[in-house]
Amino acid sequence: MIYFRPSQQRGHVNIGWLNSFHSFSFGHYHAPEHMGWGLLRVINDDTVAASAGFEAHCHRDMEIISYVLEGALRHQDSTGKTSVLKAGEIQRMTAGSGIVHSEFNQSPEAQVHFLQIWIHPNERGLEPGYQQRQVPQQGPLTAIVSPDARGNSLKIHQDVVISRLQLQPGESITLPVGSRAGYLHMIEGSAAVNVVDQPLGPGDAVGIMAATGLTLSATADTHLTALWFDLPAFHHPA
Template identity: 55%
Template sequence: MDYIRKANERGVVNMGWLQSNHSFSFGSYYDPQHMGVSVLRVINDDVVQPGAGFGTHGHRDVEIISYVIDGALEHKDSTGNEYVVPAGEVQRMSAGRGVMHSEYNASQTEPVNFLQIWIHPNVKGIEPEYEQKRIEQDGPLTPIVTPNGDKGALRINQDASMYRLELEKGEAYRLQTPDRQGYLHLVHGSAEINGDVFNAGDAIAPQVGKALDVNATEKLEALWFDLPKG
């Protein structure tokens, strides 16, 4: 059967400076029924208050994608990268054999909202890597991250891809990954999907090979993950 994750059922963390909704188990939030889908391990919907952020901490052997929705995110890491990632841009960091980094709200007056996405890599112990870019929408479904970084996308060390789906109200689109696992996370707007209503923050992973017929009931922005089966 389909895996459905509603926004209001996600794990909630409120630390004052950080408000976060966890689609899957993460940190102090643990639920064995929600440990990720295929190689997709984390989707945290983070809102960081002005001037605050995550102090220096380490990662290894994980692909981390930051998808900035509103505001701007300041990134620094132990390999010398120091960048601001504004809304509309996407960042990919391969932690590889180990990297230390920090992430802060780049603004002293406005919050930043971003999705922190973790994907298990298919190779370990590599040299850490960093990419960042703005990817313009080209049709309803645009590649954002792919294994080879083709068609202007960022590259990832895994047989997995992330696409941005954008539809105007009343438009429809069919999503399908034959013999693969799909996962759709709504960022903005709402849609009727295979007869059910989904809103911002909701997500669905259909049975392997099953199509999702997405009918936008409001202007829609969503992320579609094409993942290995199993």
């Protein structure tokens, strides 16, 4: 099974201080055919203006991952955690039984660009928690979030591994799927894939399930960065 999600077809909200693209239904953007890919519920591509941000609000029973691509994000939450998330750093917040948090652009001059990702947890009512770190790249595919905190990755309360994929121009890789499901979200660069008959660019995504794998080849003139989600298989309505 193949699910192709072109960047230009994502939901889009621009309210001045926030310019956001939604891969799946979120907030005022409701698309019944795009409610997530298995346990992966949200990927929001957010750009926040200088000194602006998300006021304090509450979440429950969700694993929330933020990955800053540009700028710096100031975090505060009801557990007492205060931090600044810089470009290249990853944040994992367990909302669990309930957490109140705010996220603001640290800079009075420059925008902040980050991905906000939601994963359904393996248990409800978990104790709220927080982790943050930069995970150095080790080869083309590096786990940044995993259930067993492998390598230097952050721990998630679910059978999901999120890896950062980086390829040099012209380099190829096959991402195994087997009996599980996978989801590729492009961040920068362009690539050809074996399951879609057009090149992928920033913001494009492909979901795959019950298949040998996904083969990805970076174009000859660009460095490629993407996120690869290794997920349990699930029932997808026809």
